[in-house]
Amino acid sequence: MHTLVRRTHEERILRALREFGPLSRGEISDRVGLSRTTTSEITGELIERRAIVAVAPDAADRVGRGRPADRLVLDPGAGQVVGIDFNHGRVQVAVADASQEIIAAGDARYDLDSAWRERAQIAFALLERLTVETGVHYGALQGIGIGFPGPFSPQGSRLALGRDKRDTSAVDGARELREHFAQRFDVPIMLDNNARLAGLAEAIWGGQSASSDLIYLRLSHGIGGGLVQGGVLSTGASGYAGEIGHITVIVDGAECRCGKRGCLETVASVPAVLAACARRGAPVADLAALRASVASGDPIVGAVLRDVGDAVGRVLGGLAVVLDPAEIVIGGPLVQAAPMIVDQARSAIGYELIPIPQAAPVIRAASLGDDDGARGAIAAVLRRSALLQRYPDDGVARDLPSPLQRSTT
Amino acid sequence: MHTLVRRTHEERILRALREFGPLSRGEISDRVGLSRTTTSEITGELIERRAIVAVAPDAADRVGRGRPADRLVLDPGAGQVVGIDFNHGRVQVAVADASQEIIAAGDARYDLDSAWRERAQIAFALLERLTVETGVHYGALQGIGIGFPGPFSPQGSRLALGRDKRDTSAVDGARELREHFAQRFDVPIMLDNNARLAGLAEAIWGGQSASSDLIYLRLSHGIGGGLVQGGVLSTGASGYAGEIGHITVIVDGAECRCGKRGCLETVASVPAVLAACARRGAPVADLAALRASVASGDPIVGAVLRDVGDAVGRVLGGLAVVLDPAEIVIGGPLVQAAPMIVDQARSAIGYELIPIPQAAPVIRAASLGDDDGARGAIAAVLRRSALLQRYPDDGVARDLPSPLQRSTT
Incomplete structure (x- = not known):
């Protein structure tokens, strides 16, 4: 059977088992609309892969004549x-x-x-x-x-x-x-x-529906990002697309680990924020302490974070002018500790956008967890x-589903 | 016949006529490898559209028996x-x-x-x-x-x-x-x-081969741009992708016609450059005068243009860090008058790029004309x-060729 067709059938069978619980092969065949032969063939492979297991029939099933059929169930413990x-x-x-x-x-x-x-x-x-x-x-x-x-x-x-x-x-x-x-x-x-990869997850699962034009920024110990444009995760010509953390925000600024100076990462990464708080007389030891300072309304920490949000917003706003995204998502542990960064960035982005009302993107904090x-x-x-669909082939042999169908989750 | 198949056949027939000059239907059929029936059908449509014309046979063709066949030729004047x-x-x-x-x-x-x-x-x-x-x-x-x-x-x-x-x-x-x-x-x-559209033309015809990851900037009276990413012309979520001229380069800079302040357009457009030359004591009336000043090595004009190239390069360099293009193309009348802008921008872009040697894009002046x-x-x-392939449908009914084939020109 064609791999793609088989995979589609496989997904329909798995979905039926997830939705309805244990089913016999005959019930699967009826519900999914596949022949008994095809159903047997595919469930056989799934059992072999330990994706599903056959369970012996209950006594309750022993009605009518003949030996009752095994029932199949998703293996709840099978990590695929x-x-x-x-x-x-x-x-x-x-x-x-x-x-x-x-x-x-x-x-x-x-x-x-x-x-x-x-x-x-x-x-x-x-x-x-x-x-x-x-x-x-x-x-x-x-x-x-x-x-x-x-x-x-x-x-x-x-x-x-x-x-x-x-x-x-x-x-x-x-x-x-x-x-x-x-x-x-x-x-x-x-x-x-x-x-x-985090940006990909946000684009697929983070919003109301899968986003086809999204800029994702992750504020962590370092700063990374991901772009989805025209319904496709961007890799760039050589695979490095998305390095938003290394746009220069301060000419001749602090040295960045990338070898440049004044990158966004030197201003809005976790260590940069902690260093700024200390420099301005409000030392916080780590993200937990930062979260506490935010909660208690420390004015110096607040000022530092507003500056961070401004820098983030200026960079994202500039990108938004050029990329015209539907969504801008800011995530990572720094945002979890200080969500106000997103509000400040939103205001800075608003200033950067060309005043075309129809083109204004949704700006939100990341909704997925760690x-x-x-x-x-x-x-x-x-x-x-x-x-x-345009992701580079990494040589991984896999049963490729249709690249043209939307994520089914 | 399926539209796509018909269009492919049509293109092969047109290519044969362009390459070999006038051909009879029989000769076309042989060269292109299509049946006589299909060839007649398609050439009939092309004649109807006035894309090609039938010319009466020359006396020289009157060899052998029977009436010699009409020969078909591209209508050299038919604007399609x-x-x-x-x-x-x-x-x-x-x-x-x-x-x-x-x-x-x-x-x-x-x-x-x-x-x-x-x-x-x-x-x-x-x-x-x-x-x-x-x-x-x-x-x-x-x-x-x-x-x-x-x-x-x-x-x-x-x-x-x-x-x-x-x-x-x-x-x-x-x-x-x-x-x-x-x-x-x-x-x-x-x-x-x-x-x-100019960026699209540069991506298709401007380089050695069609470019699948390109940033195009056009320095004219205004500044516009175009992006090609992952082999697709970007439109953005609402159709406004590519407005590189409206990235802020000077906080609280000069007012821009977009309503913002300090956009790249307020620094690197033709009127901005002319204004800067005048302000710095080397007034030039227009692009022709600017070209002459560049040729004569006017030091003030040179300094203005280096600043322009720097600003252009900083913006393009930041975009390149995020988009990882294979090519950056700078065009428009300002570049035609002062090509040194591209050299200056190249050096500024080099400073902005993350030092990943494999990811360095080719930076060139636009190669197409006006x-x-x-x-x-x-x-x-x-x-x-x-x-x-992902360009929005504008409702124009056309015989769509395969979106998956490369431009045949």
Whole structure:
């Protein structure tokens, strides 16, 4: 059977099982409108993949003549895709079942000095912990998506960040990470920039409906972003699209880890904000302390955050003038601690926009939680969203669904 | 016959006629590999449209037995699509034949105080003049594309530029212009922003090969632009993508006609540059005088233009960090008069880019001439470029070629 057709049938069967609970093969065949043969063939494959399981009939089913049929049910513990986001000092994991529902999620801290080998080990331990806590298992795993921090191209791990071209630590890190996971799991592994994946998740699941023109900004230890334009997740010509954190906002400003000066990241990242608070006489130790200062109405912290929102808004407003998005989404841990940044940015964006009332975008805080990057990684592995129709082929062999259909979730 | 298939056959026949000159139907059939029936059917339609003409056989052809066959030839004068660009005080026209070649082009000035009715009349007179000068005729016309100056959405003439929302002159102008043309020509008429159309033309014909990720900036009386991303001409969510001229470059700078302050247009448009030269003690009357001052090495004019190139480069560099284009193209009459702007912008862009060597875009001056906007309008009407695959449907009934094939020109 044609792969695409088979996948469509598979999705309809999985949806029926999710909606109606346990069904016999005959009931599935009737509900989904497939022949008994096709239904048997596809459910056979799903059972083999451990996406669904056959359960023996109840005594209650023993009515009428003959042996009652087995009933099939979604394996509630079968992780089909794992999404992982390595962010600053924390790995976040989400596990999706065959119908793309998140069936387990969690996070763990890692030391900032740790090697990628150790971070991978911490991710593995987290996945095992989820097995114990939720009963999820990985025997049916189809693929793993990994969100990698910092500028990263899905078209090949060719990054050389920093003015010194010999600094290839990020390339090496990504390669190493992929190898650790490949040794542990015999499934395809996809890597991409974690902020882009978070933006993808916001575009698919964050708003009222899937967004076809969106600018996403993630304020974290670093600043990253993602763009969706004309219904397509942007990668750019070489895979680096979305690096909103490295637009210059202060000429000859503070040195940025990218090698430039005065990037947005030197003003609106978590460490930049903490440093500004300290410099202006209101030191806060970390994001929790910042959140407390915001709650208590500390005027200095408030002034710092207004400046941050202004800088963010000026950059996003300029981009909005050129890209004409339907939605601008600002997320990440800094926004969770200080949501007022979004309000301040909204006002600054309003000033930057050309006064064309019809073109004004919706500006909102990110609505997904900390697992946004991990969820985006799952979406990127599954490729069921139309937003990924022009996404570069990463060589991962997968049963490709139609790139033209909208995400079914 | 399926429209798409028929169009493909049509294109192959037209290409054969362009390449080999007059051919009999039999010769076409052999060369193109179509049946005699199909060839007759399609050439019949092309003759009806006056795209090709049948010529009586020469005496030289009267060899062998029987009546020699008519030979078919491209009608060298049959304008199939007219592209028009209304720029500042000048209308530029290009006429394409059935094989998309430009067979006539010209321009005419109009008074800046003139109404759209008068401007349309001047365009009509120009088209008639081209008939006299080149023999082009419009009996086979399939459509007209019009490039309109200023922010404009192809998704509907809904512009209301200026802080005063009642200022709907541009909407009214576009509507009026369309009506004048519709009264004169009974063919579909498409309008879009002229800078976006010029960017489309540069993406299709301007570089070594069609560009799938390009930022185009046009420095003229105003400043406009166009974006191609992931192989698609960007329109944005409401049709206004590409307004690079209205990114703020000077906080609290000079008032811009868009209602904001300090837009790139207040620094790098033709009037802004002339004003800056005058202010700094080196008045130049117009672009011709500016060109002369550049040629003679006027140091003040040189300093003004370096500042302009810097401002342009900072804006384009910031966009390049986020969009990761393969190409950045700077065009328009100001660049033609002062090409050094591109060099200065190149150096400023280099400073803005994140140091990822693989992601550095090619930065070049526009390579098409003054008919870039008109040529882009022809491309937008024909829709033969894959760049237009997601372009909004303007309701123009046309024989759509495959959106997935690359432009064949």
